[in-house]
Amino acid sequence: MAEELQTATDKLEDEHYPAYTMGRAAEMLGTTPGFLRSLDEVKLLVPQRSRGGHRRYSRYQLRLATRVRALVDEGTGLEAACRIVILEDQLEEARRINAEHSSHQPER
Structure with a gap:
């Protein structure tokens, strides 16, 4: 039971x-399901599918969708909005990696 709780x-x-x-x-973003489908069509978001085939989104994906909106x-x-968001996300990741890498460098 504790294992199940930890997983949850x-x-x-x-x-x-x-x-x-x-x-x-869509409700959380204040948009329509059609907007989310359009983000799937342009491949910005590729939601996972439930066993029944329904789209499921993560908080990370919702943050991207919020910025695009x-x-x-x-x-x-x-x-263009999708491309901007992708580039911003890549830049943020590169900065995070750089900061992490820099913090592990010995001082000279």
Whole structure:
């Protein structure tokens, strides 16, 4: 039982765990399921599928979708907004890796 509880806790803390249905994700973002499907079509988000074939989104994916929606609301085209978000995400990851790598370097 403790093992099951730990697994549930891990899932709740895992930003990549696909916890949200399309309807719930759209509600949380204040958008439509169609908007989320469009992000799937342009391959920004590739949601996992439930056993029944329903899309499931993670918190990480919802953060990306939120940023795309903000850019689209400002007048940026969908594909350009997706590209911007991808580049921002890659830059953030590169900075994180660089900071991690730098912290392990011995001082000279």
